[in-house]
Amino acid sequence: MSTPVPGVATVLRNPAFLGLLGYRLLAMLSYQIVAVTVGWHIYQLTRDTLSLGLIGLAEVLPYIAFALFAGYAVDHLPRRRLGMAACLGLCVTTLVLAGVAHGSVPAMGTLTIYVAIACNGVVRAFLAPVYMSLFARVLPREAYARGAGISSVVMQTGLVVGPALGGVLVALGGKTTAYLVAAALALAAAIAIISLRVSEPALPTERAPIFRSIGEGLRFVFGNQVILGAQALDMFSVLFGGAVALLPAFINDVFHYGPEALGILRAAPAAGAVLVGMWLARHPPDRNAGRLLLAAVAGFGLCIIGFALSRHFWLSAALLMMSGMCDSVSVVVRSTILQLSTPDHMRGRVASINGIFIGSSNELGAFESGVAARLLGLVPSVIFGGSMTLAVVGLTSKLAPKLRRLDLGELR
Numbered sequence: 001m002s003t004p005v006p007g008v009a010t011v012l013r014n015p016a017f018l019g020l021l022g023y024r025l026l027a028m029l030s031y032q033i034v035a036v037t038v039g040w041h042i043y044q045l046t047r048d049t050l051s052l053g054l055i056g057l058a059e060v061l062p063y064i065a066f067a068l069f070a071g072y073a074v075d076h077l078p079r080r081r082l083g084m085a086a087c088l089g090l091c092v093t094t095l096v097l098a099g100v101a102h103g104s105v106p107a108m109g110t111l112t113i114y115v116a117i118a119c120n121g122v123v124r125a126f127l128a129p130v131y132m133s134l135f136a137r138v139l140p141r142e143a144y145a146r147g148a149g150i151s152s153v154v155m156q157t158g159l160v161v162g163p164a165l166g167g168v169l170v171a172l173g174g175k176t177t178a179y180l181v182a183a184a185l186a187l188a189a190a191i192a193i194i195s196l197r198v199s200e201p202a203l204p205t206e207r208a209p210i211f212r213s214i215g216e217g218l219r220f221v222f223g224n225q226v227i228l229g230a231q232a233l234d235m236f237s238v239l240f241g242g243a244v245a246l247l248p249a250f251i252n253d254v255f256h257y258g259p260e261a262l263g264i265l266r267a268a269p270a271a272g273a274v275l276v277g278m279w280l281a282r283h284p285p286d287r288n289a290g291r292l293l294l295a296a297v298a299g300f301g302l303c304i305i306g307f308a309l310s311r312h313f314w315l316s317a318a319l320l321m322m323s324g325m326c327d328s329v330s331v332v333v334r335s336t337i338l339q340l341s342t343p344d345h346m347r348g349r350v351a352s353i354n355g356i357f358i359g360s361s362n363e364l365g366a367f368e369s370g371v372a373a374r375l376l377g378l379v380p381s382v383i384f385g386g387s388m389t390l391a392v393v394g395l396t397s398k399l400a401p402k403l404r405r406l407d408l409g410e411l412r
Contacts, residue, residue, distance in 0.1 A: 008146065008150070008281055008282055011146055014138060016137075016198045017138045017139055017147065019195065019196045019197070020131065020138055022189075022192045023083065023087075023131070023189050024131055024158070025157065026185050027090065027127055027186065029158050029161060029162045030162075030185035030189065031162070031182075032161075033162050033163075033181060034094055034166075036162070036262060036263060037182070040248060041113065045110055050371065050373075050374045051110070052245050054114065054370065055117055056365065058117045058118045059117045062121040062122045063122070063124055066121075066125040067353075067356045068214045068217075068218075068349070068353070070082075071129050071217060071349035071352025071353065074129040074130055074348025075348035075349055079130050079134055080200070083126065083193035084191075084193050085126070086123045086124070086126035086127050087123075087127075089119070089122070089123035090127075090189075091184075091190065092119075093116045093120050094120075094183040094186060095179070096112070096119075097116050097179045098175075100113055101175035102176045128351055129351035132338070132339070132347060132348075132354075133348050133351060135339065137198050138198050141340070145408060149277055152273065157270070160270040163266030164266070166266075170259045171258065217353055220346060220349075221350060221354075226290075226400070227337060227338065227350075228400070229399070230333070231353075231357035232357065232400075233293065233393070234358050235358060236389075236392040237330075239368060240385040240388035243385065245365065245369045249373065249378055250378070254378070254379075265317055268318075268321045269323050272322055272325035273324035273325060273327055275325065275328075276325045285329070285332065285333055289407060289408045290402075290406030291404060291405075292333060293329070293330055296327070297326065297389065298389075300326040300330070301388075304382060304385060304389065305382075305383055305387065306319045307323070308379050308380075333408075337406075337408070338350065338351070338354055368385070369382070369385065
């Protein structure tokens with residue numbers, strides 16, 4: 001007899017789950033305010049679309065370099081302490097950016113900004129594995145899909161409020177104020193995670209050699225067609241289909257608006273994702289989840305192409321909002337697959353590998369967008385990216401038939 005799925009109200013009465021969501025939301029708000037502010041900061045200094053892409057590259061290279069080691073650390077060290085240390089690191093690097101904006105820290109052109117962003121990439125490598133490993137400790141297995149929906153709403157709320165707040169802070173208080181608020185939020189996230197009351201798994205008495213342990217995680221992911229297919233689908237769609245990194249250029253060169261408009265466009269995809277996430281929290285996907293995932297990513301690609309062709313600000317915002325709706329479906333299905341398929345003792349390593357696929361694709365996508373915009377032009381580069389996303393969907397459907405036919409009930 002199957003275990004009944006807890007309702008939304010039951011899940012939200014779980015204080016440990018609420019505390020974990022608070023940690024995620026605060027960290028997300030901090031990171032998104034920095035993302036908006038540093039993009040505006042760099043473009044004001046350089047007026048170069050390639051420099052916007054270099055922001056992503058500066059963050060993703062150290063992220064990738066440290067991600068697998070971060071996953072190993074999460075599986076072998078106290079998870080809450082690692083989360084607190086990562087949030088404190090985010091706070092420190094953001095204070096450095098505030099110092100650059102204020103003039104009290106030498107900018108050395110834009111070098112100091114890029115170095116601070118690189119340090120953000122290092123500490124970010126720990127945030128998601130800590131969250132994903134503790135997620136499985138605060139919820140029963142039958143509540144994973146509903147919890148993933150609620151988590152998606154919280155994450156996307158951060159993506160809505162963070163960029164909008166960042167744009168407003170830059171417009172009203174300047175870049176220094178925006179950075180200082182982001183640093184305070186990172187400090188609050190550190191307090192939230194260390195205060196979390198949750199039982200952590202017993203630490204292993206003997207630690208496996210680090211590279212052998214990392215290899216075990218890699219073999220698990222690459223040997224699972226469903227996990228690998230879902231991660232690859234998201235990675236390449238975001239890599240080619242992301243237009244967010246170029247939004248400062250669209251605001252400045254196409255729409256001719258200010259930083260407040262940048263905040264609106266940055267927030268639009270997340271606003272759509274919140275709406276769909278709220279629906280999925282009450283109606284978690286189960287049957288035909290694989291086909292739903294493929295359809296959602298295809299819809300994302302079509303929205304990105306429409307955004308590139310639009311010359312009207314609010315139509316563009318609506319298309320970005322629709323792209324966020326599609327992305328929310330992808331996030332919930334993929335997160336549920338990951339939680340249901342991963343053994344508890346490997347959650348840190350698998351989450352770090354997922355982070356390389358998913359988290360790094362945003363920054364690599366930003367770099368790809370900057371290079372493509374330099375070579376093809378602003379609008380053609382985004383059309384190309386959306387078209388490549390559609391091609392990735394077709395290729396994934398052909399190469400990963402288990403993912404295409406997946407029902408989530410098979411994993412429970």
